[in-house]
Amino acid sequence: MLMSLHLAVLPILLPMIGAPLAALLGRSSWAWWITLIISIGQLLCFVAMLPVVLGGQPLDYSMGGWAIPWGIAYRVDALSLFMGLLIAAIAVLTCVYAKHSLRTDVDHEKLPYAYCCMQLCVMGLLGMVLTADIFNLFVFLEISSLATYGLVSLGKDRRALLAAFRYLVTGTLGATLFLIGVGLAYTATGTLNLEDMAQKFATSPHQRTIQGAFAFIFAGLVLKIAIFPLHLWLPTVYRFAPSAVAVLLAATATKVALYVLVRCQFGLFGQAISASHYLAELLLVGGVLAMLYCSYLALKEDDFKGLLAYSSLAHLGYMLGGMGLLSAKGLSASLMQLFAHTLAKGGLFMLAGIMVLSAGTSKISQLTGLAGRSPLLFLALVICGLSLVGVPGTVGFVGKWQLLDAALTQGRFGLVLAILASSLMALAYVWKILETAYSNPQSNMQLTVKPGWLMPLSMWSLTLGCLYFGFFSQWPWQLAQHAATVLWGSS
């Protein structure tokens, strides 16, 4: 069937049609409908690819019919599918959320462009996940980043502009370092196709060049992922970007950069760098420092979105720690953690957006007694917060449990202690918000604006997702394991 042949490339092609349409038609309601339809279409593509890929066969697509090591290839394996499903689902929910949220955050005449940028951003992210060509990956990285800079600068607060500018400088620096790494890898192998490159790495006499390539790629991506101590651009971006944009970024953008690191470290460079155990130590130490220090910063932060941003940085530390275990089990635990964090943090950023909209403030100290005014909103906060902490019954628990299990079996007790300490700190900062919100019910804090029904709808889907996957964690966990073994097999 013609359609099924092109499934792998459709998620990229759809927004190429949709994004200019959204910008050119110039009506914000049309732009929203286009974005919604396109993102649902993308999600359906990934769902349709699910049975093929889970059957054990990765889906290959050669662009323009050029044979695979020569032309640009797309490849959907279990890992790509896992990430693609997650991003596409978040994109749909963000789009639903954005209708009301962007209208209040962004000037009316800029709305069509905002939707256009949103589609381009998701297109770039999905492109990075789908492509099997490393230079193509760089281009998609830049496409999604450029769209993101534009989106962040749409924030009403003028501080969003400087945040976007700093993000632009840091992001471009990271991408350019990545490009140097790509070039070094190309000079060592003469190919850009990921699989072909991985095979040629094994027999290449230029091992030093390959290690250099990995060093550059690693440095570039670490800037993009915002791993402590290279995280300074991230908190201001999340704080001042429009709420819907913050949701999209927090739930997907850094995760996709992490995906690229996983793909490069295990799928591409696997053997060439596995001899070096410095890398494992670097990842572990970096992860532990991020967990502890960023949790501490979250504890001190008084801005709700800022707190969530620091908490995101701490959770990136967990994923990094899992990668540093250098085992299939550790990697699948990392992926599960990524899944759990996407749900919980997406939900929390949506909630923060609703709160900023209806209470007019994002200062935690000013939320006194707000829980009495909107009990349902804070019920969602409790659920997502518990998932962030990792309480049994939520998806966060599954991720942390697997990570702890992996760390214990490999005797990495430092990591175990750091995970426990950081979880306790997470409990403390979630408690800090709840305590203020539930105290003093007689306060005259008013909810001025009603958030409509689309924003709570998408927030609750993620919140209930946290609960649902806490009890039925089978399929994401199996997919994560599948993805990890695919990478392990190839390295």
Next chain:
Amino acid sequence: MESVLDLVLGHFNYWAVIALLMIGLYGIIARQNLLKKLACLSIFQTGVFLLFISWGYRHDATVPILAEGFSRYANPLPQVLMLTAIVVGVATLAVGYALIVRIHKAYGSIEEDAILEKDQQEQE
């Protein structure tokens, strides 16, 4: 002596690349003026373009077209990649300049420390 000279002159373009990268990186970190920051980012990128083009160069080589009398061919791919990267770089610069224009409208300044100071005053 011979080998040192070879190292310096023989790798002239690579030294230029290193210089460009370092000038760019230093400027990005040290300059307060946003325009200069962006200019340095551009210098940094130019260093990488030059690096790729150096990789693609072979002495006495021609374009890879089969013809009699030619046996040394240069790989055109690094240059093609850089065309794409230049386009990406131009787009990045354009977005950056647009942001600077908006920052100037909002703050009346494009010096990073002055902007941060204004933010601080606003908060107090």
